[in-house]
Structure formats: C-alpha cells, structure tokens
Amino acid sequence: MKRVRKNKRTEQHHRGEQLRRLLSPRTFLQRHAQVALDSLGRLYRNRISSLMTATVIAIAMAMPAGLYLLLDNLGRLSGSWDGQASMSVFLKNSVPASTAEKLAKSVRQWPEVGSVQLVTPEQALEEFTERSGFADVLDVLDENPLPAVLIVLPADDYSNPAAASTLRDRFSRLPETELAQLDLQWVQRLSAILEIARRGILVISSLLALAVLLVIGNTIRLEIQNRREEILVTKLIGATNGFVRRPFLYSGIWYGILGAIIAWLLVESGFWLLSEPVSRLAGLYQSDFHLETLPLVLLWVLVMGGMCLGLLGSWLAVGRHLDAIEPT
Amino acid sequence: MIRFTNISKRYPGGYEALSNISFHMEKGAMAFLTGHSGAGKSTLLKLVALIERTTRGQLFLDGQNVSAISKRRIPYIRRKIGFIFQEHHLLFDRTVFDNVALPLIIAGYRYQDIGRRVRAALDKLGLLSKERLYPITLSGGEQQRVGIARAVVNKPMLLLADEPTGNLDPELSREIMALFSLFNDVGVSVLVASHDIPLIQELNYPVLSLEHGRLASSNVDAA
Numbered sequence: 001m002k003r004v005r006k007n008k009r010t011e012q013h014h015r016g017e018q019l020r021r022l023l024s025p026r027t028f029l030q031r032h033a034q035v036a037l038d039s040l041g042r043l044y045r046n047r048i049s050s051l052m053t054a055t056v057i058a059i060a061m062a063m064p065a066g067l068y069l070l071l072d073n074l075g076r077l078s079g080s081w082d083g084q085a086s087m088s089v090f091l092k093n094s095v096p097a098s099t100a101e102k103l104a105k106s107v108r109q110w111p112e113v114g115s116v117q118l119v120t121p122e123q124a125l126e127e128f129t130e131r132s133g134f135a136d137v138l139d140v141l142d143e144n145p146l147p148a149v150l151i152v153l154p155a156d157d158y159s160n161p162a163a164a165s166t167l168r169d170r171f172s173r174l175p176e177t178e179l180a181q182l183d184l185q186w187v188q189r190l191s192a193i194l195e196i197a198r199r200g201i202l203v204i205s206s207l208l209a210l211a212v213l214l215v216i217g218n219t220i221r222l223e224i225q226n227r228r229e230e231i232l233v234t235k236l237i238g239a240t241n242g243f244v245r246r247p248f249l250y251s252g253i254w255y256g257i258l259g260a261i262i263a264w265l266l267v268e269s270g271f272w273l274l275s276e277p278v279s280r281l282a283g284l285y286q287s288d289f290h291l292e293t294l295p296l297v298l299l300w301v302l303v304m305g306g307m308c309l310g311l312l313g314s315w316l317a318v319g320r321h322l323d324a325i326e327p328t
Numbered sequence: 329m330i331r332f333t334n335i336s337k338r339y340p341g342g343y344e345a346l347s348n349i350s351f352h353m354e355k356g357a358m359a360f361l362t363g364h365s366g367a368g369k370s371t372l373l374k375l376v377a378l379i380e381r382t383t384r385g386q387l388f389l390d391g392q393n394v395s396a397i398s399k400r401r402i403p404y405i406r407r408k409i410g411f412i413f414q415e416h417h418l419l420f421d422r423t424v425f426d427n428v429a430l431p432l433i434i435a436g437y438r439y440q441d442i443g444r445r446v447r448a449a450l451d452k453l454g455l456l457s458k459e460r461l462y463p464i465t466l467s468g469g470e471q472q473r474v475g476i477a478r479a480v481v482n483k484p485m486l487l488l489a490d491e492p493t494g495n496l497d498p499e500l501s502r503e504i505m506a507l508f509s510l511f512n513d514v515g516v517s518v519l520v521a522s523h524d525i526p527l528i529q530e531l532n533y534p535v536l537s538l539e540h541g542r543l544a545s546s547n548v549d550a551a
Contacts, residue, residue: 027438034439233417236379237478238407239434240400327379 032246039250043258050258053219057259057309060212061302062266064205069267069298071197073291087164089150089171090179100148103176107150112167114155121146147178209309212259216252216313223251224321236327248318249311256310260302268295329355329486329517330376335385337371345371346541348385353519353534355390355485358512360528361521363538369521372538373488376519377411378402390485407435410479410516412489416471418463424450424474425459431482449481453507469500476504480511487511489520493527501527 043050091100097120104118119127124146152171154164164182171180224231231244275291282289330353337346346368353359361369374380375387378394387395394405418427425446432442450456453473463471472492479487489508493501505520505527512518522528528535537544 027436030439031433031436229417230419230421233419234430234434235403236377236406236411236417237431237434238403238405238409240403243403243434328374 035246036250036254039247040254042247043251043254050255053215054255054258054262056215057212057255057306058262058266060208060215061259061263061306062270064201064208065263065298065302066267066270067201067204069271069291069293071194071201075191075194076292077289086151086153087168087171087180087182089152089174089177090181091148091150091176092178093147095148095176097148099176100150103174104150107152112155112158112163112170114153114158116153117151119149119151121148124149209305212256212306212309213313213316216255216310217317219255220248220252220314220317221321224248224317224325228325231322231325232327235325241322244322245318248322249314252310252312252314252317253307254310256306256308256313257303258306259310260306261299263306264295264299264302267298268293329353329357329390330519331386331388333386333388335375335382335387337368337375337380338383344541346375346538349543350385351536351543353517356512356515356517357534358508358518359520359534359536360531361519361536361538362523362525362528363544365523366540367538368541369523369538370490371541373411373490373519373521376486377409377488378405403434407431407482408485410482410484410487412472412475412479412487412492414491414494416463416475418471418474418478420462420464423460423462424455424466427463427474428459428477428481431478435482445481446477449477452480453477468495469503472496472500472504473507476507480516485517487516487518489518489522491521491523493522493524498527502530505531 091103095103100118100120104116107113108116121144125144128146150171152167154167158164158167168180168182171177234244271291271293279290330351332349332351335346335349336344338344349372361372363369371380375382376389378397382395385395386393389405390408392405397405419430428446428449429442432445437445447456447459450459453476455470455473455477458466458470458474463474466474472495476492479489487508492508493504496504501524508518508520509531535545
C-alpha cells in the first residue's frame with residue numbers, strides 16, 4: 001500500500017516534469033536549432049551533390065531576378081517622369097515674346113489648366129544644348145530654330161487621357177499654336193511595352209518557381225528514401241509525424257537559402273560584367289545612366305523567396321512520401 | 329497494464345493471425361509469451377505497440393482503451409512503451425550514445441537531462457565505455473544491450489521484447505533475461521516473447537502460450 005502511494009506521487013511528479021519540459025520555449029528553440037544544424041551538417045557531408053542541387057535552384061532563381069532587374073533599370077531610363085499628363089504647346093515662330101507671355105497668363109485662368117510654364121526660345125536652346133547630346137549640330141545653324149513652348153499641366157480633374165486630349169484640341173485651335181502635343185504618348189508606349197515584359201517575366205518566374213519546387217521536392221524525396229530505416233525506427237519509439245518531418249523541412253529551407261545565395265552571386269556578377277559596357281554606351285549618348293542592382297535588397301528578396309520555395313517544396317514531398325513509411 | 333478482450337487480428341488477404349484472445353496482465357507484472365513461429369507472438373506484441381491495429385475486440389493499455397485511438401495519438405502511447413526487437417533496429421550511422429538518446433530527443437528532453445539519463449542507462453547495461461563507438465563495431469550481445477538501453481532510457485511503464493535472445497548464446501540469453509527481471513523489480517511491466525522454453529522454465533514467471541493464433545494455455549488471469 002505504502003509503495004503504491006509512493007509510486008503515484010513519483011508518477012505525478014513525472015507528469016509535471018514532462019509538461020514543463022514540453023512547454024519551455026527555450027527547449028523548443030534548442031530543439032529546432034539542433035535539427036536545423038543537423039540538416040545543414042547533412043548537406044555539408046554530401047557537399048558535391050548538395051552544391052549541384054543548389055546550383056540548379058540558383059539558375060532557376062537568377063533568371064527571373066536578372067530579367068526583372070534589367071527591366072527595372074529600363075524603367076528608370078524612361079526618365080523621372082512624374083506620371084502626370086503634361087503637354088507641350090509649341091507656338092508659331094512669328095509669335096513675339098510679349099504675346100507669348102500674355103497668352104501664358106490668360107491660359108493660366110482656364111479651369112482645365114493646373115499650371116503653365118513658358119519656355120522661351122533662348123531657354124529651350126540652352127536646355128537642348130545641355131541635354132540632347134546634339135549641341136554640335138546647333139552650331140551649324142545661323143539662328144535659333146526653336147519655338148517658344150508652353151508646358152501645361154492639366155488640373156487634377158482633367159488629367160485623365162480623354163480630358164487631356166480635349167484640352168490639347170483646345171490648344172490646337174488657338175491661332176498662336178503651331179502644334180500641341182501630349183508628352184505622355186511615348187511614355188505610355190514605353191510603359192505599355194514594359195508592362196508586357198513584366199507580365200512575361202511573371203510567367204517565366206512562375207514556371208521557374210515551379211521548377212525549383214520540383215527540384216527540391218525530388219531531392220527531399222530521395223533523402224526520405226535514403227533515411228527510410230531511420231524514419232521507421234524513430235516512429236517505432238514514439239516520434240510524431242512532426243518530429244520526423246522536421247529535418248526534411250529544414251533541408252528544404254537550406255537548399256532554398258543556398259540556391260538564393262548562389263543566384264545572388266550569379267546576378268551580381270552578371271550585372272558587374274554588363275555595367276561597364278552599358279556605362280560606356282550611355283556615355284556615348286552623353287548620359288550618366290548606369291545599371292543598378294541594390295545588392296542588399298536583392299539578397300533579401302532572393303533568400304526569403306528561396307526559403308519559402310524550399311519549405312513548400314519539401315512540405316509537398318514530405319506530405320506525399322512520409323505517411324507511406326509506417327512500421328509493420 | 330495490458331488487457332485483451334476478445335481480440336482478433338486478420339491481415340489483409342484474410343489470414344487470421346490471432347483469434348479471440350483475452351487476457352489481463354497486471355501493472356508491474358512480468359510474463360512470457362511463447363509459441364511456435366507463426367503462432368502469433370509477434371502480432372500480439374505489435375498490437376500492444378500499436379504497430380498493427382486490432383480487427384475485432386478491445387485493447388486496454390494502462391486502463392486506456394486504445395483499440396480505436398487516432399493515428400495522431402499513437403506516438404504518445406508508444407513513448408510509454410519500450411520495445412526491444414530481435415534484430416535491434418539500431419541506427420548504424422550514429423554512435424551508441426546517440427542511439428540511446430533518440431527516445432529522449434523525441435520526447436523533448438533538455439540536453440543536460442539527456443546526457444545524464446543516457447549515461448545512467450548505459451551504466452546499468454555495462455556499456456558506459458562504449459558510448460562513443462558505432463553499433464557496427466559491437467558484438468551481437470552488446471548490440472542487443474544497446475537496444476535494451478534505448479528501450480528503458482525513457483523509463484517506460486511497459487517493456488515489450490520480441491525474441492530478444494534469438495541470436496544469442498545461452499549464457500548471454502540468461503544475462504538478458506536477468507536484466508528484464510531487474511527492470512521488473514523496480515516496477516516496470518515486462519512482456520517477453522520467446523520460444524526458448526528451457527530458459528523460460530528456469531525463470532518463475534507467468535507464461536502465455538499461443539497456438540495457431542489462439543491462447544492455448546495461460547497462467548495469467550483470463551479476462
């Protein structure tokens with residue numbers, strides 16, 4: 001009787017200890033850190049094949065990342081366009097400067113007009129010389145061929161394409177106007193082209209992300225097969241599915257991270273190779289344009305993406321293959 | 329500890345390994361399970377360890393009906409059971425220490441506790457000097473003892489052993505059985521399947537005898 005009571009007390013003590021053990025966040029973190037390191041160590045022990053897998057993942061990730069960066073740089077090239085539909089109203093050469101100024105003043109009163117800036121032929125010449133890269137051409141000419149220009153920004157309510165083109169028609173009808181032109185058109189065309197390219201990259205990215213998922217999934221599937229015996233034994237001595245799953249999920253995450261880092265190196269070195277010729281080409285157009293990659297942001301995005309793909313890929317493999325391994 | 333009420337096990341394909349088995353093994357008891365090969369010894373142990381599920385009847389472990397327990401709960405039941413296999417099922421890519429530590433890692437013990445408990449278990453089985461070795465370098469008897477250390481390190485309530493002496497010489501077999509008695513003395517319930525009749529007769533424990541899937545004779549309480 002005495003012994004029974006003692007047993008009961010030690011059992012209660014045992015239960016309490018078990019509960020504390022499971023609830024301790026430190027133990028939880030310790031276990032996860034251990035499993036993560038174990039998985040990393042396993043990759044290191046098979047470093048050649050791990051590296052090959054990671055490189056396949058890296059190439060699949062570097063492609064869309066590189067294309068996207070190129071596109072981003074192109075977008076930047078299209079100028080510091082502020083997204084508003086400005087228009088240029090070129091005045092006839094015969095219009096004297098005083099009339100142009102009066103016109104600018106009266107146009108400013110129109111309800112459709114937000115702001116008006118008058119660019120005199122002299123200012124236009126100066127700007128052209130500075131920016132265009134064709135300064136030498138102008139020296140050949142005797143007189144300034146440039147007209148006065150009104151640069152008009154429509155009021156906020158009239159900045160949509162339809163209203164903007166009505167306003168342009170109104171300017172066209174003025175007797176002083178030679179030509180009224182929406183500056184937006186070429187920007188719109190470029191951005192339409194960029195949009196198509198962006199969609200294309202989205203499609204390519206999705207396909208390559210799928211490829212990464214499959215590569216990781218297949219790698220994890222092979223690993224599960226190699227460790228079949230271990231899975232059986234751990235299940236026999238009370239491992240939950242979560243416990244068995246964990247090292248494989250961490251392997252997947254590591255593959256993703258490793259692939260991301262290699263992809264980052266590929267993209268950065270690719271852009272480094274391109275940057276010099278691009279700068280030289282830009283220099284020929286008297287532009288100081290150069291390629292930009294934002295290395296830290298890129299690394300961050302790639303690593304996060306890699307981790308997610310790795311986790312998802314291994315999760316799919318584990319879900320499909322782990323349940324099939326049950327002790328008999 | 330273990331209660332079978334009218335349990336039958338039929339494998340897919342129709343082979344009935346166990347028919348209508350009923351018995352009750354008390355908490356803290358030790359018993360042997362005998363019978364020819366194919367009589368259903370292994371199946372009975374697998375039912376207790378929830379490796380196989382009963383086709384009919386009710387199975388109680390420690391007062392809990394586990395006949396219809398969900399798959400998700402099984403690991404927690406298994407942690408209360410130490411299972412010793414004939415072919416050890418040790419992991420050959422890790423050391424003796426790591427093999428024995430596995431149940432504790434699974435149950436989520438802290439690393440400080442794991443070292444202490446593993447060494448205590450190894451000490452009890454006379455393997456303390458071998459903790460850094462790989463199982464492949466050990467003799468058959470030593471490997472079996474590592475398997476036992478792994479089964480008892482978690483202080484289970486119930487110890488199941490399937491032909492634990494199957495590959496050992498009589499001397500070693502006797503040693504292993506003596507170890508089981510020792511664990512039983514400190515309150516662990518022990519059920520050992522064995523066809524080593526002479527050895528079983530030497531030891532004075534209840535015997536469940538299976539014949540073609542039926543309980544032929546038993547000096548354990550029929551339930």
